[in-house]
Amino acid sequence: MTFSVLAEPARREILDLLRTGERSVGQLVDALALSQPGVSKHLKVLRDAGLVDVRPEAQRRIYALRPEPLAELDAWLAPYRRLWSERLDALERHLDSEQEAAT
Amino acid sequence: MTFSVLAEPARREILDLLRTGERSVGQLVDALALSQPGVSKHLKVLRDAGLVDVRPEAQRRIYALRPEPLAELDAWLAPYRRLWSERLDALERHLDSEQEAAT
DNA sequence: CAGACATATACGACGGCGGGAATATATGGG
DNA sequence: CCCATATATTCCCGCCGTCGTATATGTCTG
Numbered sequence: 365m366t367f368s369v370l371a372e373p374a375r376r377e378i379l380d381l382l383r384t385g386e387r388s389v390g391q392l393v394d395a396l397a398l399s400q401p402g403v404s405k406h407l408k409v410l411r412d413a414g415l416v417d418v419r420p421e422a423q424r425r426i427y428a429l430r431p432e433p434l435a436e437l438d439a440w441l442a443p444y445r446r447l448w449s450e451r452l453d454a455l456e457r458h459l460d461s462e463q464e465a466a467t
Numbered sequence: 468m469t470f471s472v473l474a475e476p477a478r479r480e481i482l483d484l485l486r487t488g489e490r491s492v493g494q495l496v497d498a499l500a501l502s503q504p505g506v507s508k509h510l511k512v513l514r515d516a517g518l519v520d521v522r523p524e525a526q527r528r529i530y531a532l533r534p535e536p537l538a539e540l541d542a543w544l545a546p547y548r549r550l551w552s553e554r555l556d557a558l559e560r561h562l563d564s565e566q567e568a569a570t
Numbered sequence: 571c572a573g574a575c576a577t578a579t580a581c582g583a584c585g586g587c588g589g590g591a592a593t594a595t596a597t598g599g600g
Numbered sequence: 601c602c603c604a605t606a607t608a609t610t611c612c613c614g615c616c617g618t619c620g621t622a623t624a625t626g627t628c629t630g
Contacts, residue, residue, distance in 0.1 A: 368474035423597045423606045431550040447534040526576045
């Protein structure tokens with residue numbers, strides 16, 4: 365279910381913002397080119413998914429990232445990782461040579 | 468966009484099946500409790516997202532996993548990883564002690 | 571070539587999601 | 601208490617994704 369929550373670009377943007385530290389709803393609204401109700405709605409989805417925590421501070425609500433669901437996602441990804449990490453060295457070398465050629 | 472593609476449980480199931488090796492559409496239909504057209508449609512989505520490759524073999528079409536988009540997902544996840552890996556040792560120790568307590 | 575088999579596409583129905591506007595709730599200040 | 605501020609919730613609507621059924625396309629066999 366974390367996947368469907370992360371499918372929304374606005375929600376990923378919110379997470380990216382929270383990655384660097386807590387924010388109030390208002391700060392997120394300013395940063396997001398979305399209406400305040402829109403932000404609140406996305407925050408609710410993120411809360412329900414356990415991806416963020418809320419802490420009241422006067423009238424403000426301060427949101428913080430909760431990385432646990434992302435860790436689960438990472439765990440889901442784990443068995444696939446060997447499929448590309450095996451060839452990662454070769455790929456990196458390939459990209460490097462492309463960049464080299466572009467210079 | 469990979470996120471929305473992976474949001475579908477059936478599609479994740481398909482990827483899980485392909486992780487252990489290539490499969491024909493028929494084999495996937497048998498494994499998936501979905502109609503054949505349903506499987507074909509999901510496969511089209513996976514193809515468009517670059518998550519699978521097709522190879523014709525007589526009347527069959529053999530599908531194989533393409534891990535590149537998953538590697539991108541892994542890259543997206545990377546900056547978040549430190550948020551839980553920092554506490555991973557402590558968490559593991561905690562889980563270990565819980566298991567210890569249960570024994 | 572005909573018919574069977576394997577897969578893909580088209581179509582119609584339906585439900586859920588995201589967005590905006592309006593409104594409700596909660597908190598602080600005078 | 602009343603008002604301003606900050607946030608959440610509700611309602612309505614349009615759209616997109618998914619499903620099933622039916623049908624088209626492609627390929628092998630005899």
